[in-house]
Amino acid sequence: MSPQIYHVLHLVGLICVFIGFGALLSGSTKAAMKWHGIGLLISLITGFGMVAKMQIPYTSKWLIVKMVLWLVLGFLPVLAKKGVSPKSVVAIAALVGATLAYLGYMKPF
Template sequence: MPYTFYKVLHLVGIFLFFLSLGGIALFTINGGKKTTNTWRAKVAITHGIATLLVLIGGFGLAAKLYGTTWPMWLYPKILIWFVFAGVLGAAYRSKAIAQSLWIALPVLGLIASLLAIYKPF
């Protein structure tokens, strides 16, 4: 597949990550509970698809650009995206956690973006 295919796949996955995680965080911040969320399954599916698209797109891009020898900046970026993949359940736990995620997730997204753009190490 061409480089642009993987890049678009990766970006669509990122958009879906923020859509699903932001939606759950806002739902919880406004007092919603996991058991009362009628869109719970749809959000979980969206989050799962996002995880798949980000990983396929990201690893496809890494393979296209670097082959089997990855630069060091890629490892913290992968770690950040694994945090995104695992944080869905935490957003439901409490209003305080959801409020923290509302701030922390965009900051982590910014760090991941800066790593990809500037490739600092």
């Protein structure tokens, strides 16, 4: 597959993750976890496929930061279920999503 297809599928996975956040904050826990998990899996697989296709070393600093932020996105539903303010969860998700987009496009370090 071409890197562009990986890129589009990666974005579809991230859209699913954020659909999961919306469903979780609206009260539909079971559906939210499905969307969130499927989205994380799609973005993980396509992200690594894209990195392999573009022959980027896995030790790149920006890539390591992206993986850590991916784990943060995976952990956010736990915060929402523990009773953290929904506004805080949405703010953290938006900040992490924007940071991931910046790192993915700019590759600053």
